[in-house]
Structure formats: structure tokens, C-alpha cells
Amino acid sequence: MARRPLVMGNWKLNGSKAFTKQLVEGLKAELANVEGCDVAIAPPVMYLAEAEAALVGSKIALGSQNVDVNISGAFTGDISTEMLKDFGAKYIIIGHSERRTYHKESDEFVAKKFAALKEAGLIPVLCIGETEAENEAGKTQEVCARQIDAVLNTLGASAFNGAVIAYEPIWAIGTGKSATPAQAQAIHKFIRDHIAKQDQAVADQVILQYGGSVNDKNAAELFTQPDIDGALVGGASLKADAFSVIVKAAAKAKN
Numbered sequence: 706m707a708r709r710p711l712v713m714g715n716w717k718l719n720g721s722k723a724f725t726k727q728l729v730e731g732l733k734a735e736l737a738n739v740e741g742c743d744v745a746i747a748p749p750v751m752y753l754a755e756a757e758a759a760l761v762g763s764k765i766a767l768g769s770q771n772v773d774v775n776i777s778g779a780f781t782g783d784i785s786t787e788m789l790k791d792f793g794a795k796y797i798i799i800g801h802s803e804r805r806t807y808h809k810e811s812d813e814f815v816a817k818k819f820a821a822l823k824e825a826g827l828i829p830v831l832c833i834g835e836t837e838a839e840n841e842a843g844k845t846q847e848v849c850a851r852q853i854d855a856v857l858n859t860l861g862a863s864a865f866n867g868a869v870i871a872y873e874p875i876w877a878i879g880t881g882k883s884a885t886p887a888q889a890q891a892i893h894k895f896i897r898d899h900i901a902k903q904d905q906a907v908a909d910q911v912i913l914q915y916g917g918s919v920n921d922k923n924a925a926e927l928f929t930q931p932d933i934d935g936a937l938v939g940g941a942s943l944k945a946d947a948f949s950v951i952v953k954a955a956a957k958a959k960n
């Protein structure tokens with residue numbers, strides 16, 4: 706079935722008020738006439754207001770890099786689904802390897818975030834992926850299956866209706882060493898087949914993004930692969946021209 710590609714920029718811990726305005730203006734100009742690809746940006750939550758204002762009149766969606774499982778209360782430093790909705794955020798990244806590593810987020814905790822997002826009507830962008838050591842030990846499929854199973858076993862396959870999974874091999878993040886299109890396709894197919902074991906229709910529609918050193922040079926070839934439905938882009942999403950090349954490559958390859 707035809708899936709609409711999604712290219713999302715994860716700005717991580719980068720930016721300022723002025724940078725946000727400037728980058729959004731640049732993206733609006735570059736992407737004004739691009740059809741056939743959904744586009745989202747996830748600035749730091751500090752700058753959601755600037756991004757929301759700058760995005761007025763654009764089809765680029767707003768997102769966030771994280772969310773908490775609680776709606777309100779004594780949870781110092783956390784951000785809720787309702788707060789994100791207040792700023793018009795739609796696509797919410799959860800389970801990024803940087804949060805799993807630096808904030809010790811477990812598969813079970815990430816699954817709770819997934820549930821909170823579904824409950825709130827927001828779109829989870831569930832990041833999964835293996836370390837270099839796990840990759841070398843031949844454990845890539847096992848790790849990806851375990852991270853997906855935390856959601857499948859608690860919420861059921863239907864939770865992936867309208868959801869996004871970003872496969873991000875940790876060894877490829879920020880290293881300039883992207884997975885090859887063939888390597889990424891093989892894991893994407895494994896992920897889709899894994900969900901299909903529970904529900905073929907859900908597996909057919911779930912958006913599977915690749916992330917890890919995607920740039921304006923390697924994006925087009927990655928998007929030729931049938932199970933790569935877009936990209937979660939870090940470093941290259943901080944430049945309007947590079948990010949726009951990636952979006953245009955997805956629109957071209959998938960339409």
C-alpha cells in the first residue's frame with residue numbers, strides 16, 4: 706500500500722529564539738511548493754512558541770523531542786501531552802537513544818509515553834535501534850523486537866495505527882556513518898514483518914523512518930528502499946537547504 710512519507714527534523718539541544726525564526730522562515734521558503742511528503746520539526750520545547758508563530762500559513766507540522774507520562778502535578782521539569790497540544794505539536798519523539806542512555810529511560814517507560822500520546826491524540830515517533838556492540842554481536846533484530854514488544858505487549862498492535870517508528874542504529878547517529886540503504890531496508894522489513902505477525906493491516910500503514918547521519922547526499926538512495934518511509938534527521942535538519950533537499954528526495958522517491 707502507498708504510505709505518505711514523513712521527514713522530521715530533530716533539532717536536539719540546539720537553537721535560540723532568533724535561530725528558530727530564521728530556520729523556519731528558510732524552510733517555509735524552500736518547501737512552499739513541495740507536495741507528497743509530510744514534514745515536521747521538533748525544536749527544543751523552549752522554542753515551541755517561536756516555531757508555532759513562525760509556522761503560521763505553512764504545512765510544516767510541529768513536534769517535540771520528548772514528553773512525560775503525567776498530565777499535571779508535582780513533576781518538576783516535565784512537559785505534558787496537554788502542554789504540547791497547547792502549542793499545536795503533533796509528532797512527538799519518544800525513546801530516542803539519547804534519552805534511553807542519558808536519562809535511563811526503559812522500554813517499559815517509553816511504552817507508557819506511547820500510551821500517553823495515543824490517549825492524547827498525538828502521534829508517537831517511537832525511536833528504536835541497537836548499539837554498535839549489539840550490532841556486531843548480531844543482536845540488531847533482537848533489540849528492535851524487544852523495544853517494539855514493550856508497546857505491542859501492553860497496548861496491542863492497533864496502537865501502531867497512525868504511529869511512526871524511527872529505526873536509528875546508535876552507531877550511525879551523529880557519526881557521519883549512515884547504515885547503507887540495503888542494511889536499513891533489511892531491518893525496516895524485519896520491523897514491519899514483526900508487527901505483521903500480529904496485524905498485517907497495521908504493519909502495512911505504519912510509517913518507518915530511518916535515522917542516523919541522513920544528509921542531502923545519501924537521502925535519495927535511502928528512500929528508494931520500499932520499507933523506508935522517510936527519515937528522522939538530526940544534524941542536517943539544522944540547515945534549511947540540506948533539510949529541504951532531504952524532503953524533496955522523499956517526495957520524489959515515494960510519488
Ligand SMILES: O=C[C@H](O)COP(=O)(O)O
Pocket residue numbers: 715801873877878879880881916917918919937938939940941
Ligand atoms: O533523531 C535524529 C537522529 O538521532 C539522527 O541524528 P543525526 O542525523 O545527527 O545522525
